[in-house]
Amino acid sequence: MGRKRTKSGKIRLAEVAELAGVSPITASRFFRNPEALSVAKRTRVESAARELGYVPNLAARALASQRTEVIGVLIPSLTNNVFSDVLRGIYDASEGSRYSIQLSNTRYSILQEEKLLRLFLAQKPAGLIVTGIDQTTESRAMLEAADCPIVQIMEIGPNPVDMMIGFSHYDAARAAIAHLFAQGHRRIGFVGARMDPRVQRRLDGYAAAMKEAGLFDQRLTVTTATPTSVTLGGALFADLIAREPAIDAVFCANDDLALGVLFECRRREIPVPDQIAIVGFNDLEFMASSVPTLTSVRTNRYEMGSTAAAMLIEAIEGKRPEKPVLDLGFTVIERQSSQAQRPTASPRAGEWVAAVQNDSVTNDP
Amino acid sequence: MGRKRTKSGKIRLAEVAELAGVSPITASRFFRNPEALSVAKRTRVESAARELGYVPNLAARALASQRTEVIGVLIPSLTNNVFSDVLRGIYDASEGSRYSIQLSNTRYSILQEEKLLRLFLAQKPAGLIVTGIDQTTESRAMLEAADCPIVQIMEIGPNPVDMMIGFSHYDAARAAIAHLFAQGHRRIGFVGARMDPRVQRRLDGYAAAMKEAGLFDQRLTVTTATPTSVTLGGALFADLIAREPAIDAVFCANDDLALGVLFECRRREIPVPDQIAIVGFNDLEFMASSVPTLTSVRTNRYEMGSTAAAMLIEAIEGKRPEKPVLDLGFTVIERQSSQAQRPTASPRAGEWVAAVQNDSVTNDP
DNA sequence: GTCGTTGCTGGTAGCGCTGTCAACGATCCT
DNA sequence: AGGATCGTTGACAGCGCTACCAGCAACGAC
Structure with missing residues (x-):
């Protein structure tokens, strides 16, 4: 005679074991360590479980x-x-x-x-x-x-x-700044929000790179504890440029801020990258399709x-x-927003369409 | 004499009950339905639990x-x-x-x-x-x-x-189209990606509104099963405008697509909204700070x-x-990207900065 | 042939908690 | 005063599974 079913009407391991003609503990082993069973019992338990539609009770398993x-x-x-x-x-x-x-x-x-x-x-x-x-x-x-x-x-x-x-994050920020240096930028601002530890380390990397080049200036750094947003990027950039109108590049602690900076530049009719270069961080999808396309540090999220x-x-x-x-490293994805400074003040918009993505600086340890 | 501790060294309900001088079941009730206990026992169990740092075992609870x-x-x-x-x-x-x-x-x-x-x-x-x-x-x-x-x-x-x-989603799309009609737009395209059931219903709402106005044209609709992205928005818009150069507005099934359309317009030097109006869907944060700011249908996510x-x-x-x-309704947030068509062909960019956000059409059932 | 040794299997005894039901005293109503 | 009702409490018996250890057969080493 069969064991009595559980009240809830659910199939228990015991039912499976009975149908398979093995002890409950053997059936249990099938689910945890099938290799420990002989092939014969293994297949019998397997088909019994399938036939009954057995679903293990995780609470009982966890308790035991x-x-x-x-x-x-x-x-x-x-x-x-x-x-x-x-x-x-x-x-x-x-x-x-x-x-x-x-x-x-x-x-x-x-x-x-x-x-x-x-x-x-x-x-x-x-x-x-x-x-x-x-x-x-x-x-x-x-x-x-x-x-x-x-x-x-x-x-x-x-x-x-x-x-x-x-x-x-420190090295990634340094690589971004190195790229801006290579493109001829010198007076590079930093825009950061939230300032969690990782953003802080990006700031540290930026500061170190700038100091080594003898270019660090505290007034180039604008940060806030406020959560990040595109709008905030624009606002922080407005602060930065009000304080230091002579900057030629901005390194943003993330891409939302970078997009906000780009919009703010457009609002103020500041040509990017000819007057100001922009570099973001993370390389979100939209960075590749903005106008101009935005340089960023790709991370392997x-x-x-x-x-x-x-x-x-x-x-x-x-x-x-x-x-x-x-x-996991990172990659500086060089795009239009950080191209080398040019003599011409304001290129036609169509020019950007033709520009190709540069080679990238990858850090693959 | 005390009961023996559990092997893992963890505090069990029984220990709490013992310290409180009640039965385990009374202690159990304290955690599930404190009102059923007398105030005296309730406080005793409470302090005992706190003193011992009792944490209930969820697996045992679930099993029992x-x-x-x-x-x-x-x-x-x-x-x-x-x-x-x-x-x-x-x-x-x-x-x-x-x-x-x-x-x-x-x-x-x-x-x-x-x-x-x-x-x-x-x-x-x-x-x-x-x-x-x-x-x-x-x-x-x-x-x-x-x-x-x-x-x-x-x-x-x-x-x-x-x-x-x-x-x-159907009504929300209709409201967006009604807004575009009110702004004087007639030849309104639809751009959609992924085409999950909700996007499909937005398309249905768009199609219904257009049909009622006698303006529906299958060729104004561009959709794809591809997952959405900003880049995709640009590509779909490129398709749309190649097919129908005479459109005066685009309703995008989401904001990423709308941003992509905006960038594509910028790339092609198409003035927004003067030649083409753009409306998105969801009202993500960046819609309020793009240039021009983008109209969208706010949803209460x-x-x-x-x-x-x-x-x-x-x-x-x-x-x-x-x-x-x-x-939960929705709200059409009217911004620059869908302002009424103007006689002047190409306003100065600075003009946008001064523009204020319009009143909004809210649907609060 | 005896004694491990290995591979597989099963029995026993819980894991820590709660559902159910019964018991108890206190309170209330007639 | 007696009975009914309510609020509070506790005893018991598992929930379904697995850890642990013992047993058993088959096998090889000595």
Whole structure:
């Protein structure tokens, strides 16, 4: 006689085991480690499960095994294009795996991050993806004490908690400035918003490059803690140019700001790049189709997410990567907005259409 | 003498109950329905839990109670700005509640949606948020059979599965066209990408408005199944104007396309709005700061997400909303790009700066 | 032939929590 | 005063799965 069904009418592992003529524990093993079964039992359990339409109860599994199949992801923003690309990578890489993604938004607050981390860790996640390297001391301690693999994403730095994948925002900013130098620009402004740690490091890279060239001037830097936007880019640029009308280039901490600067230039009839060059950061899609097209520093956001999730899953399953720190690099994509200064004051608009994209400076470590 | 601790060293409900001097079940009730306890026991359990730093084991809770505290969310895209705003609303509204969000990406495939739905439902979610009203028959049946509250978001239509929150894309498109008519435009093109059901309904609204005015012409419509982008907007507009050079306005199915059209006009030195007016859809932030500023149909995306999550949580807890279908409406934000046609062929750029934003046409049902 | 050793399988005993039901005293009504 | 009702509490029995360990057969080494 058969066992009695569960109240909810759902198929349990026991039913599958019974149909397959094996013990429940053998059926259980089939789902966790099929190689441990003989081929005969394996196929019997498989067909029994399929026939009954068995779906494992994750709560029971988590309770019995004392661990979940959840990957926690802590990111600072849900709106920022940058993170939506990273997230897409994470979701894509986790799809098809047994792990599910649990997302939380720190809103750029490391205190909030600490709180969420505590919450996550209490549920014993299988793995954790956290943004950046600027955790609180408390968070850092929790991460180090956590008994699950952890990937820090978005940037690289010394002392990884575990694994790390990103690139140097400092070097990327320096490369952008080097490109502007190469194009003959000297008085280069910096426009930044939000000023999270990564933007701050871009500012540091800019400042270092300028200082080395003997060109640094505090008054060329305009920043705000306000969240970034296109409109804000225009406003910050207005501030900058009011203070320093003689600038010949602007390095923007992200592409939204760069687009705002471009619009503001257009509003003021300032020719770009002939009077002012513009360089953005991230290389969002629209940078390639604006008029003029906008130079930017391409970052590998999708790869960052997908690689992080893939590395994490490997590590969860015991296969730790050979190199725990991965530098994904960046590429300066040179476009019209930062072309070399020309003698002619104002080219015809049609001229831009003919211009081709230059070679790019890639940093692939 | 105390009970023995759990192997993992974690605090269990039993420990809390013991310290509080109550039975475990009373302690359990404290977390689920504190009102059912006497004030004395309530405070004792509360302080005991705090003192021990008790964190409930969700897996055990889910197993024992036969239900999870997970809200499943099915959206078609993670990259689209539209959905990131909706998501932010959902996450914000769920924060602080006991429910956690489980996100999945259908990639605009209703078959994928069906698959994910099956997966979700098998885990007995507390509630479900699904995008749109175009599920497969199978999906529809599963949704109707599900024993949890469900909210359909992004648009409204007949026969809600349960609750519904959105707006009429058809009406919104008609309002946009009505605005263009009011500004004196007649030969209005339509540019659309991806052509998911909501974009299709915008096209239907456009077509209906044009037909009623006796102005519909199939050749004014350019669409593609390709995912949307700014660059694509330029390309589609190039197609459109090659086919129909005499158009005087373009209604774009979203703002990215509109921006692409604007750039393409600039590239071709077509004055906007004097030769061609542009209207977008969604009113993303950059629309207000482009040059010229771009008219768009504002949609309440954040509110859609936050209200959907709030309604769902209320419904899960037994308080069903008085009205299960909520129309969040839309607003035509009139900006420079669709101003009335003028006699002067090409205004000075500076003129735009002075222009003020017009009154707007709001649809608040 | 005996004794590991390996590969596979099964039994037992929970994981930490909650649903159900019964019990109890207090309060209220007739 | 007696009974009904309400509010509060606790005992019991799992929820469905897996960790742990034992058992058993087959095999090879000595």
